[in-house]
Amino acid sequence: MADWPPSSEETLRERAREYARTVDIDVDSDALTWEVSTRAKRRAGACLYDPETRAVTVRLAWRATQSFDWPTFARVIRHELIHAWEYREFGEAGHGPRFRERVDRLDVSTTCPTFTDARLLLDCTAPDCDWTADRHRASPAVTEPADRRCGRCGSRHEVLHVASGERWRTAAGYRGARERIPEW
Ligand SMILES: [Zn+2]
């Protein structure tokens, strides 16, 4: 695809907005605010909601444009558009049944897309929270994540084993992943 990675934040915002118009989901992409974060290091996209004004913002990570090709980045945009649609229609968003119904049709991941060079990542499950933390060893936050909470918003977090893409939220999930991952 020409013009990728984008040359400026403005180009990225325009590109994302234009692409969003072509995605088959019932949300007016021009009514959304599109933001580029130059600080976000892990979460490729986030969808923010202000319950008072009902404004929805899609925030895209500039750094992800350097590590993702366009098809991968386009999936990030589609993922966040599902959250945007949920916030507009229902005032809340997550990765539950309503989200998963749209996963196949829009070919997106069921978790907020991340990019990192860490081995393990703690990743908040709330769509509007971009809290993550690197982990290198199997500490209790990794092996027993159900007992821990996001360091910012208090939601559950999940653990991502970056190389394999395995994710878990419980001690049992950790044990299963550990068995499936050939090279820990
Ligand atoms: Zn998400």
Ligand SMILES: [Zn+2]
């Ligand atoms: Zn959080």
